[in-house]
Amino acid sequence: MRHSAKDNYVYLTTAPVPRLIVSLAVPTIISMLVTSFYNMADTYFVGKINTQSTAAVGIVFSVMSIIQAVGFFFGHGSGNYISRKLGAQETENAEKMAATGFFWALFTGIALAVIGLIFLTPLSLALGSTPTILPYTEKYLGIILLGAPFMTASLVMNNQIRFQGNAAYAMVGIVSGAVINVVLDPILIFVFDMGISGAALATVISQICSFFLLLYMGSKGGNIRIRFKYFTPSLAFIKEIIGGGTPSLARQGLASVATILLNVAAGAYGDAAIAGMSIVTRIAMFINAFLIGFGQGFQPVCGFNYGAGLYGRVRQGFWFCVKVGSIFLLVCAVAGMGFAEEIVSVFRKGDPDVIAVGAAALRWQFITFPLGAWIVVSNMMLQTIRKPVKATILSSARQGLFFIPLIFILPYYLGLQGVEMCQATADLLTFLLAIPLTGSVLNEMKRKQAEQI
Structure with a gap:
């Protein structure tokens, strides 16, 4: 059904908050x-090749995170602004x-691809590759880099469409690309005998397909169309994106x-440790995908x-998301604690060293899993309502402020267990x-709400 930006405004500011959040x-x-x-399918199919291929996918994942970081930077920076301006x-x-x-x-995606391909070997070594990996x-990395421009631009379109309240249109583009990837993986890896190069090529083809589908979807349902004539590289817009x-x-x-530091730390204990930690990262990402999507x-x-x-509706939505x-x-977490070995063995069956490392790390991860709801929803709220200092501090904490020192300290005293529990x-x-950080902002909105009454 076609609807306008005005319809979106009325719907998002008047519909019951829990039902509205669930529908979006x-x-x-x-x-x-x-x-x-x-992402897990890549790990699963590559795991059928050998331990070194599984480890390589985990190592290259850090580069994909950088490419995604650029896409999210421009996507969230522009999307937050778009949603506030449409609200106003x-x-x-x-x-x-x-x-x-x-x-x-x-x-920026084009620049990343060119630089990465020029420095392919030193980059691969810096990411934590051992001589055998x-x-x-x-x-894998040489092919993945070719898709960088499509990945960064797709993430921007996905987020912009979503911030306009048209998440279903964004879903079609992303899901279609993912399905293409899963279908192509076994065909290119095994039927065409391309090995790990086939997995990378499947990923790039899927990203190109997502790009064009999102470009098409962005012109539907009252979404703002991308036009080069509106490109405005002014300082004011750049500040908003930043x-x-x-x-x-x-x-x-x-x-x-x-991820790079984790691979380096795990590499001290062999290729199996890198592969095991790579598998756990993908499993945790899959479960957290529900929370992030919510x-x-x-x-x-x-x-x-x-x-x-309408500050009361913001607070109501926050608490609803945290509870769910x-x-x-x-x-x-409770369901996964008893089946950690079985879960990891799905990806690397018959490799007891990989399974042992992965199962131990997965159990540690499950212990603190429920705390993630407060962290993720807080981060999203602080970022969306333009609290950049608090949002940046919180978003930097999990993988930076705390993880980076801990990945040096814990393995030094606890060995491999320190890597697993980091x-x-x-x-x-x-x-x-x-x-x-979040409590002070919730109280501030509560005061503003009271002043409006």
Whole structure:
């Protein structure tokens, strides 16, 4: 059904908040789960080749995190602004920001691809490749980099469409690409005998397909169309993108650094340790995809209502998401604790060293899982309502402020166990930091709400 930007405004500022968030969250949850699933599919199919290929995919994941960081930086930076301006009914500025965010991301993605290909071997070594893993890393990374411009631009379109309250349109583009990836993986890896190069090629083809589908979907359903004539590289717009996108850049960028350091730390204990930790990272991402998708359903509600001065609806949405997310993660943690070995063995059956490392790390991860709901939803709210300092501090904490020191300290004293428990410890400390950061903002909105009565 076609609807206008005005219809979106009325819907997002008047519909019951829980129902509204659920309706917007379902498409984003599906998008996140499918995206995570095809990341897991890569790991699953590559795991059928050998341990070195599995480890190489984990190593290259840090580069993909950097590419995603750029996409999220421009996507969230422009999307947050668009949702607030549409909430304030300033459509022209929203159109200019949509084009500006898209083209900056596309140009940056091209630059990343060129630089990465020029320095392919030193980059592969810096990411933590051992001599036995290096040939596989170079094959996989060399192809993945070709898709960088399509990935950055697709993430911008996905987020902009979502922030306009049209998550179903964003879902079609992302899910279609993911399905293509899963279908192509076994065909290119095994039927055409391309090995790890086939997995990389499947990923790039799927990203190109997503790019063109999202470009098409962005012209439907009252969405703002991307037009080059609206590209406005002014200082004011760049400042808005930096303010709204820096938390995402910090979160994703530090996640990439953390992955590199994790691979280096695990590499001291052999290829199996790198492969085991890589598998756990993908499993945790898949479960967290539900929470992130649910939180992304909250973001347009948060942005529109904050822009319209409806602070009570923002607070109501926040608490609803935290409660639902906490219950979901608690159920996953309890269910997964007893089956850690079985879960890891799905990806690398018959390799006891990989399974032992992965199962131990997975159990540590499950202990702090329920705390993630407060952390993720807090981060999304602070970023959407333009609290850049608090949002950046919180988004930097989990994979930067806490994880990076811990990945040096814990393995020094505890060996391999220190590597396995590092993320869980960082999550606990991030939760403790998030409580005062978010509490002060919730109280501020409560005061503003009271003043309106």
